[in-house]
Amino acid sequence: MTIWALIPLITCLAYIVLFVLALQFVEKRVNRVFTFYLAAAAVWSFTSFMLHLNAFPQQALLWNELLVVALIGTMITYYHFVRVYTNRPAGIGLYLGYGLLLILAVLSLSGFIVQYAYVTDGVLYHSLGISIYFIGGVSLAFIGIVIFLLVKKYRSSFDPIDRNRTMYLIGGWSILVLLSYTNLIPAVAGFPLDHIGSLINAFIISYAISRYHLLDIKLVARRGLTYVTLVGALIGIYIGAIFLGIRFFPEQSPVTIVSGATVIALLLALMTRPLRHAIQEGIDRLFFRGTYDYRQTLLSFGSKMGNILNLDELAKEMLPTMTKALNITRASLLLQDIGSGDFTTQFTYPKDKSKLSDNLSFSADNPVISWLEKETSPLNLKQIDSIPEFKGLWQIEREKLTSSDLDFLCPIKSRGRLIGILALGSK
CATH class of the missing domain: 3.30.450.40 (GAF domain)
Known part of the structure; x- marks a missing residue:
């Protein structure tokens, strides 16, 4: 594997990690569209990895055709994300973008876009013919609109956190776009420089998530620890049951021992809901420590409000609880x-x-x-x-x-x- 195959592979893994984190927040529309973009970016990087890996030289043309579609798909989904992020409706531009993407996919997989493609020592040699100008023009239009929308949001916002978050998105996207357009320069067109830009964008998004709360990173950590602990416990019990079976029941066949351990693991899996709640409570106590009980009281406070008619009593109940919980x-x-x-x-x-x-x-x-x-x-x-x-x-x-x-x-x-x-x- 050459460095030119390794770069898109690392980029793909980075976007997969971000995708898994973002999946926990799909209740909000902006987060759902954000995960859609992350998935598209991961697919784009994966197609580039498979192309530059050149494990099956006879499939280079196919992977290049998929790569072209994935690249434009990444641009369109990011445009979709930015429209939602800037509180704008879908609009005709979004429908037009997905329509053009569908047409491009049909044309590309039918052999009308990529004329030839082969990889030598990790370097791609290919030709898109005159279609490269059409693809470049469409991409440039959507890229320009994305930058315009983000800059407009930055200038209209008075929240420093929101402005910084938007500025990081502008910076990451600009770097990705600049390096993506190196594909139009013949001398470096075969190198995956666009994925270096994509990797930088992934790091910038990661920083925006942790520093400026593009996602609630504390909630991600709490939920992630819960599921890791739960899955780790089930795997540990499953492996432990197999070792104990081999040690104390040596006369039993390995199939019987593994089957018994599997039954135990499945029974425990059916009890994961109460077990998950218990683990979640323990992790929440670890995160919030002295304020955990007050937070629980505050969460249940709404059900008590209907039974308190005196304003003085209501304030005396609410303010101390809120002060200690927060x-x-x-x-x-x-x-x-x-x-x-x-x-x-x-x-x-x-x-x-x-x-x-x-x-x-x-x-x-x-x-x-x-x-x-x-x-x-x-x-x-x-x-x-x-x-x-x-x-x-x-x-x-x-x-x-x-x-x-x-x-x-x-x-x-x-x-x-x-x-x-x-x-x-x-x-």
Whole structure:
């Protein structure tokens, strides 16, 4: 195996790992489409690996035909992902892209795209004829739209984390595209430089996942450890049962011992659901340690709320539990005064008169209230300077917020109307 076959193989394995991680979050549409892209990228790398490996020289033409389809498929699925990531509907461009991909697949596998292909010492020699200009033009159009959408999202976002995440996606995709277009340069067209770009993109996506929460990496680790522990335990029991059978029942045939061990393993597999819950609880306790019990209490708090009619009792139950579960310094509940319309602090845990957050209040016309009335997501107080709506905030109000030891203001709404604010302290 040459280095030119090894590069796409490593890239394929990298995308398979990312694909397995992303599979755990397919509940969200953006994650489902993201896994679709990762699968397409893995297939593209695999076809390149098989082509450059040249294990079956007579199949070089077939693998090159599949490679062309997989390459364009990767571009289209990434375009699909970016449309969802930037909160845009599918649009005619997406249907056109998948339609062109289907036509390309038919033409390529019918022998109308790749004229010839062979591999010598890991280097590909092939010709796509005039179709390379059509493929290059279509690819360039979708690549341009992807960059445009990502740049537009970057410029319109005021969330530093979201901007950094988008910038990494732009950087990774740009590197992949630049190295992919080396296929148009005759001197280096036979080398898989595009997969070096793809590998770099995989590393950048991995960093974005771990650093900027493109996926919830902590949840991935928890679920992954659960399944690894469960499967490892079943395999260990299965192998252990075989060794014990051989040791204590030497007169039995190997087939009988293996069959018995298999029956034991299958019976245990039927009990995996309660066993998985037990392992998951142990791993969650390991991850969350002192806050685990408070988190469980917080998760079950919704069922108790209907039985608590007194607001004071509700706040006394909710704020301490939330503070301990999230491991934050404090939590306050601000409610609207019926007469003035102002929002004032009514409940705080823990109480400390020296803290400004215990006396925090907002007038009805405050820019903070206007922002919370329009938004459904929490306001990160560390990002106030980067949000245009708060340019008119008085300096004294700005200083009051920055020195309040609070990180987030969460809007509480009833039928679309702001009725309260949950203020959460720092970790």
